[in-house]
Amino acid sequence: MKLRLALLASVCLGLPLAAHAQPVTGPYVSLGLGTNIMDSQSYNYAINASQSGRFIFRPDYAGVVGLGYGLGNGVRIEIDGNYYRNTVKKQNDNQIGNNTRMHGGVVTYGAMANLMYDIPVGLPIEPYFGGGVGYQEQQFEHLVNGYGDNYSGTAGSFAYDLIAGVSYPIAAVPGLSLTAEYRFMQLTARRKYLDAPGGDLINVGQSANSTLLIGARYALFTPPPPMAPAPAPTPVAAPAPAPARTYLVFFDWNKSNLTPRATQIVSEAAADSQRVQTTTIDVSGYTDTSGTPAYNDKLSMRRAQTVAAQLVADGVAKSEIEIHAYGETHLLVPTGPGVREPQNRRVEIVLK
Known part of the structure; x- marks a missing residue:
């Protein structure tokens, strides 16, 4: 009981x-x-x-x-x-x-x-x-x-x-x-x-x-167990932007025309700009310290314009090119005034 x-x-x-x-x-x-x-x-x-x-x-x-x-x-x-x-x-x-x-x-x-x-x-x-x-x-x-x-x-x-x-x-x-x-x-x-x-x-x-x-x-009629949720996709990191590529074009003293070697370097830069995702091409002109600063500013601009014209001739759109002239500033090889340093007489082409 x-x-x-x-x-x-x-x-x-x-x-x-x-x-x-x-x-x-x-x-x-x-x-x-x-x-x-x-x-x-x-x-x-x-x-x-x-x-x-x-x-x-x-x-x-x-x-x-x-x-x-x-x-x-x-x-x-x-x-x-x-x-x-x-x-x-x-x-x-x-x-x-x-x-x-x-x-x-x-x-x-x-x-x-x-x-x-x-x-x-x-x-x-x-x-x-x-x-x-x-x-x-x-x-x-x-x-x-x-x-x-x-x-x-x-x-x-x-x-x-x-x-x-x-x-x-x-x-x-x-x-x-x-x-x-x-x-x-x-x-x-x-x-x-x-x-x-x-x-x-x-x-x-x-x-x-x-x-x-x-x-x-x-x-009876038991529904199947719910399927496990699919694993979340592994996030894929965005590719890092390609590093900027720089080309150096050198000039004779007090000149703005291209030497055969300089023409070859510009052609390589133009070709490479077609293979990589380039949005802007910076073309910057420089001089050595011989001459007056005012003269050197104009000379560096003529050198940059010469390189830009050659890039256009090699197939680069003019709208992609930005031209800068820095005269005798930003020396590649530091020198005093009045020095004819060949490394400073240059144009830098930078693919971005």
Whole structure:
């Protein structure tokens, strides 16, 4: 009795938690196999109520199949069909005596409508609770004692049950869970059976059954697990801009015309500007320190214009060229005034 009360209390306490469950959604089937422990059953004779006693039973096998539907909010509705068998062990009777050995079996079968609650606890296993009502038939299959009594027949009764169990999902098979379950079921009505060969009837009291089951539950039409998101593409760094390329064109003293070697260098610069992504070509003219600064400014401009004209002749768009004249400033080789340094008489072509 204490076990039944504890189970009932567990079901009641589990109700507030059921809203947080993550149960089966949609239809499912279940199967459980195990053993049934039947409590002793009291009886008395219909024609002689003073004769009474109890039947004592041994545990035997049990099976339960179910068809259910998960509502997706922690609630499952389940219709179960059960088949329990027990063997009779002995009879205690107030007239023929106690511990009378018997043989024969009792079969209990029927259907139950149950309401179940799955409760997530953050562990690999998920507990559940439930209960319901239904109708059961109980058949006495010739319970025979050594005094010639032979009790037999089939009678039905309203029944209720309480359920507690745990499930363990199998990740490799979506929708499949292994289950371990305890069920308590009580047949509430008194039932009548025949005692042959005398033809007397006996009234049998309520029948209580404790069932332990190991089984499986399979959710039908389980959607496949979501695919893992594709990895984000590895960002590709923008290519670094190509370094500026510089070409040096040298001039004779006090000259702005191109030498053959200078013409060759300008042609190379023009060709290279077509192969690389060039947006601007800087053409900057310089002089040495001989001559006056004003004269040198004009000479450096004439040198830069000569090189720019040759670049255009070699296929470079005039719009890409920027001309600068720096006179005797920015010396490549530092010197004093009035020095004719060949390295300073130059034009720099810079591809950008």
